[in-house]
Amino acid sequence: MVKNKNNRAIWNTRIKEKSSTLFQKVGSSINIDKRIYKEDILGSIAHVEMLFKQKIISFKVKNKIIYGLQKIDKEISKNKFEFSDKYEDIHMNIEKNLFKIIGEDAGYIHTARSRNDQVITDFKIWMKKATKEINNNLEKIIKSTIKISEKNIETIMPGFTHLKNAQPISLAHYLMAYVEMFTRDIKRFENNLESLNQNPLGVAALTGTSFNIDRNYTTKKLGFKYPTNNSIDTISDRDFVLDFLYSISVCSIHISRIAEELIIWNSDGFNLINLSDKIVTGSSIMPQKKNPDHLEHLRGKSGINFGNLITMLTILKGLPLSYFKDLQDDKEIAFKSYDTLIDCLKLFNEVLNNITPNKKEMYKLAESGYITATDLADYLVKNHSMSFRKAYQKTAEIVNLAEKKKKKLTELEINELQKIEPKLTSDVLKVFDLKYSVNSKNSYGGTSFENIKRMIMKYKKK
Ligand code: ARG
Numbered sequence: 001m002v003k004n005k006n007n008r009a010i011w012n013t014r015i016k017e018k019s020s021t022l023f024q025k026v027g028s029s030i031n032i033d034k035r036i037y038k039e040d041i042l043g044s045i046a047h048v049e050m051l052f053k054q055k056i057i058s059f060k061v062k063n064k065i066i067y068g069l070q071k072i073d074k075e076i077s078k079n080k081f082e083f084s085d086k087y088e089d090i091h092m093n094i095e096k097n098l099f100k101i102i103g104e105d106a107g108y109i110h111t112a113r114s115r116n117d118q119v120i121t122d123f124k125i126w127m128k129k130a131t132k133e134i135n136n137n138l139e140k141i142i143k144s145t146i147k148i149s150e151k152n153i154e155t156i157m158p159g160f161t162h163l164k165n166a167q168p169i170s171l172a173h174y175l176m177a178y179v180e181m182f183t184r185d186i187k188r189f190e191n192n193l194e195s196l197n198q199n200p201l202g203v204a205a206l207t208g209t210s211f212n213i214d215r216n217y218t219t220k221k222l223g224f225k226y227p228t229n230n231s232i233d234t235i236s237d238r239d240f241v242l243d244f245l246y247s248i249s250v251c252s253i254h255i256s257r258i259a260e261e262l263i264i265w266n267s268d269g270f271n272l273i274n275l276s277d278k279i280v281t282g283s284s285i286m287p288q289k290k291n292p293d294h295l296e297h298l299r300g301k302s303g304i305n306f307g308n309l310i311t312m313l314t315i316l317k318g319l320p321l322s323y324f325k326d327l328q329d330d331k332e333i334a335f336k337s338y339d340t341l342i343d344c345l346k347l348f349n350e351v352l353n354n355i356t357p358n359k360k361e362m363y364k365l366a367e368s369g370y371i372t373a374t375d376l377a378d379y380l381v382k383n384h385s386m387s388f389r390k391a392y393q394k395t396a397e398i399v400n401l402a403e404k405k406k407k408k409l410t411e412l413e414i415n416e417l418q419k420i421e422p423k424l425t426s427d428v429l430k431v432f433d434l435k436y437s438v439n440s441k442n443s444y445g446g447t448s449f450e451n452i453k454r455m456i457m458k459y460k461k462k
Contacts, residue, residue, distance in 0.1 A: 027325070028085040030093055032332045037076050039122040040090050041069045043201060046221040047113055054212050057108045065109050068101040069094070089328075090122075091115045112211035114204045116235045116323045121201040123331060125222060127244055128196050130338050131189045137345035138186050138251070142179050144352040146459055149175045153452050156434050157272065157362035158371055163264075165369030168434045171357055173447040176455055178258055183459075185251040192243045199224035203231035206322040235322035238312070241330045245309040248337045249302070255348050256302035259295040262355065266292050271361050276354040294351055301340050308337045366434050370399045370409055375431040375440065384423050394421050408432075 012019065045066055052062035072094055075081040087093045092115075098106035149172035159169035199222060202208070202215040208231040215227035228234040265272035275292055283289035312333050315326050373395050380391035397420045402409055405416075410432045417424050430436050442448035 024085050029089045029328050030083050033090040034083055036122045036126045037090055039125040040094055041073050043121045044069055046218045050214055050217045051111055054214055056211055061105050061108050064102045064105050068098045071101055072097050091118050112209040112213050116205050117200045117203045124196050135186050135189055138182050141349050142182050144349055145175050145179050146456055150456055153449050155357055155359050156366055156438055158366040165371045167374055168366045168371055168437045169447045170438055170452055172452045181254040188247045195240050197225035198228045200228050200234045203234040206232050206235045232322050238316055238330055241312055241334055244334055245312055245337055248341045249305050249309045252302035252305040255344055256299045259298040263292050263295045272358050274356045274358055279351050279354045294347060298344050298348055301344050304340055305337050308333045372409055372432045372437045373399050375437045379428055379431045
């Protein structure tokens with residue numbers, strides 16, 4: 001590193017006092033942002049290639065810098081690089097080392113750029129890769145979910161509203177609901193690429209630069225689509241971080257909701273699914289216990305991710321344009337949310353492959369709670385030209401009767417039904433059958449077996 005007379009880092013040239021060691025410790029981000037060293041080196045190489053093309057630096061200097069950067073890349077990947085708090089962040093750590101390797105020519109690297117545009121360039125390149133990795137994992141989950149759905153098209157269970165038996169559904173229909181959610185998650189992450197594809201490099205500290213740089217060149221080199229439009233906005237903008245954290249939060253909600261539901265289904269009260277020993281843990285005191293810790297972990301971690309979104313919103317609230325040290329924490333937050341989500345996605349996929357539906361119990365539960373009452377009301381409307389409200393009233397009377405006689409709807413005799421509605425014939429009894437009920441829901445998006453098969457086909461083609 002080029003040092004001034006007081007032997008301090010170059011950006012401290014005018015600062016007379018030695019920086020507080022406490023601040024050096026807390027203000028340094030190297031332990032966090034060393035994670036984007038590859039992106040930083042990539043950005044720097046594109047930058048110096050552009051500087052050479054624009055005749056701002058010489059061929060020799062460009063080559064020396066690239067040689068040095070590639071050497072640093074290797075050293076870091078082989079764990080042979082010494083990171084130091086003293087140089088604050090990944091940008092200065094690399095620059096300092098470049099001086100060690102190639103000498104004074106390293107000083108040309110920072111022409112026409114600032115750490116302000118440098119850091120968001122690195123961060124956006126990282127986030128594009130992270131987005132891809134998240135979506136790959138989501139695709140795996142969708143595949144696993146479809147696989148289980150295919151095997152459970154005819155598995156009938158109660159559909160709940162208010163967690164009370166509502167109407168019978170196919171287990172596959174329930175699972176395919178999550179395929180819709182995870183597909184929207186993928187789309188949400190993909191939508192973020194629009195702004196992630198705008199290249200910040202070249203806006204320098206906040207104003208742009210007087211050097212004749214070519215931002216389209218670095219844009220292309222670094223795989224962005226366009227250069228950003230306004231230098232002040234570029235430096236200040238962390239919307240892309242919010243978008244990322246929000247998308248992670250929504251995806252976490254989906255995982256948390258299904259985790260919660262599977263915990264309920266696995267409870268001894270419901271007993272609708274079994275979890276293999278791979279995804280349960282024992283209790284330290286109760287020898288009989290097999291607890292759904294994996295699912296609870298998935299549910300709990302969503303809280304961490306929401307918190308990170310709120311943290312970032314709070315950091316940005318009321319922050320004037322353009323760069324402030326406050327912004328430095330954006331990376332730690334995004335990395336944490338990303339790591340948490342990736343772990344959760346992988347864990348969830350493992351969970352999916354270790355659940356068995358308890359088909360008998362599902363069917364048994366669906367037989368209780370007069371779950372086909374709505375089917376009777378629909379039947380009355382269709383076959384006895386009643387208004388739905390009138391049919392609803394008649395059906396309620398029939399449910400009351402069943403309740404009084406402690407019978408299921410399927411156990412009622414036709415003459416008992418006729419006491420309430422004389423026009424009824426024994427043809428009506430079919431509507432109480434669970435399979436009949438499920439298959440009658442053949443409106444687009446409904447739970448009929450045919451619909452589900454078609455939907456599964458559609459997703460498999462995708
Ligand atoms: N490490 C800093 C960050 O992540 C880089 C930008 C520093 N710029 C500055 N003017 N201090 O935010």
